[in-house]
Amino acid sequence: MSSRDRLTDALYGLGWGTVKKLPEPVAVRLGRTIADLAWKQRGKGVRRLESNYARVVPDASPERLAELSRAGMRSYLRYWMESFRLPAWSPERIKNGFDPKDVHHLTDGLASDQGVILALPHLGNWDLAGAWVTTKLETPFTTVAERLKPETLYDRFVAYREGLGMEVLPHSGGTAFGTLARRLRDGGLVCLVSDRDLSASGVEVDFFGATARMPAGPALLAQQTGALLLPVTLWYDESPVMRGRVHPPIEVPESGTRAEKTSVMTQALADAFASGIAEHPEDWHMLQRLWLDDLDPAKGPS
Numbered sequence: 001m002s003s004r005d006r007l008t009d010a011l012y013g014l015g016w017g018t019v020k021k022l023p024e025p026v027a028v029r030l031g032r033t034i035a036d037l038a039w040k041q042r043g044k045g046v047r048r049l050e051s052n053y054a055r056v057v058p059d060a061s062p063e064r065l066a067e068l069s070r071a072g073m074r075s076y077l078r079y080w081m082e083s084f085r086l087p088a089w090s091p092e093r094i095k096n097g098f099d100p101k102d103v104h105h106l107t108d109g110l111a112s113d114q115g116v117i118l119a120l121p122h123l124g125n126w127d128l129a130g131a132w133v134t135t136k137l138e139t140p141f142t143t144v145a146e147r148l149k150p151e152t153l154y155d156r157f158v159a160y161r162e163g164l165g166m167e168v169l170p171h172s173g174g175t176a177f178g179t180l181a182r183r184l185r186d187g188g189l190v191c192l193v194s195d196r197d198l199s200a201s202g203v204e205v206d207f208f209g210a211t212a213r214m215p216a217g218p219a220l221l222a223q224q225t226g227a228l229l230l231p232v233t234l235w236y237d238e239s240p241v242m243r244g245r246v247h248p249p250i251e252v253p254e255s256g257t258r259a260e261k262t263s264v265m266t267q268a269l270a271d272a273f274a275s276g277i278a279e280h281p282e283d284w285h286m287l288q289r290l291w292l293d294d295l296d297p298a299k300g301p302s
Contacts, residue, residue: 005153012156019084021082024240031081035073045287046073052105055208071282075236079125079285086127090136098132100244105230107290109249110139115184115227119197119218121273122285124213124234124242127164129193134165141189142167144176166191177217194218196290203263205214205270210291212270219265223252231269233276235283247272
C-alpha cells in the first residue's frame with residue numbers, strides 16, 4: 001500500500017473512530033469549519049462542483065455560483081459528519097432523523113411482494129435514508145459499492161454499511177446484477193445510487209440540457225424482474241432532520257426493444273433526479289465530471 005493510500009485509510013478510520021464520539025453540536029461545527037476551509041482553497045473538487053451547478057442553475061451569476069458551492073460543501077461535509085456518526089446513533093435518532101414524503105409508494109410496493117428498486121442521485125445522505133429503511137421500516141435491502149482503493153478503505157465502507165443493516169455487493173466481478181435480480185424476484189428491496197455512469201454501458205440521457213450517462217441497471221432490473229422502480233430525492237433544511245420524496249413508479253414501456261425501453265426508463269429516472277436537484281442544488285454532491293462534453297475539454301466547459 002502506498003503512503004497516500006495509508007493516509008487515506010487512516011483519515012477515514014479517524015473519522016469513524018473519533019467523530020462518532022463527538023457531541024452532535026461539536027460535529028456540526030467541525031463539519032462546517034472543514035467545508036468552509038475547503039471552499040476557500042478552491043481545489044479541483046470545489047471548482048468542479050461550481051461548474052456542475054452552473055449547468056443546474058444556468059442563469060446564476062458568479063456570486064450566486066460561489067454561494068451555491070459554499071453551501072454545497074457544507075452539505076457535503078454534513079453528509080460525512082452524519083455518516084461517521086451514524087453507527088453511534090440510537091434507533092430512535094435514526095427513525096427521527098429522516099422525514100420522507102410519499103413513502104406509501106415504497107411501503108405499498110413492499111407489501112405487494114413484487115420487489116422494489118430505489119434509485120437515488122448523490123443528494124443529501126443516502127446512507128441515512130438506508131438506515132431509516134432498515135430501522136423504521138425494519139426492511140433489509142441490498143446495494144452495490146464501488147471497489148475503492150486502498151482495499152482496506154473499501155472494507156471499511158462495507159463493514160460500515162453492513163453495520164447499518166445493508167447487504168453490500170461489489171460493483172466489479174460481474175455477479176452483482178444476478179444477485180440483485182434474485183433478491184427482487186424474492187420480493188426484496190434494492191437501493192442504487194444511479195446518477196453517474198461513465199462506462200461504455202451507461203445510457204445517454206438529456207440532463208439539464210446536455211448529454212450525460214446514467215447506469216442501465218435500475219431499468220434492466222425492473223424489466224427482468226417485474227420490480228417497481230422508484231426514484232428518490234433527498235435534501236436538507238435548517239433542521240437536524242433530512243427530508244426526502246419517494247417519486248411515483250417508472251413504468252416499463254409496453255413496446256420497444258430492451259435497449260429502447262431501457263433508454264426511456266433511464267431518461268424518466270434522470271428527469272426525476274433533475275426535479276429534486278433543481279429544487280435543492282446545494283445538496284447535490286457531484287464533485288466529479290458528469291456531462292459528456294465536460295469529459296472532452298475541446299467540447300465544452302472544463
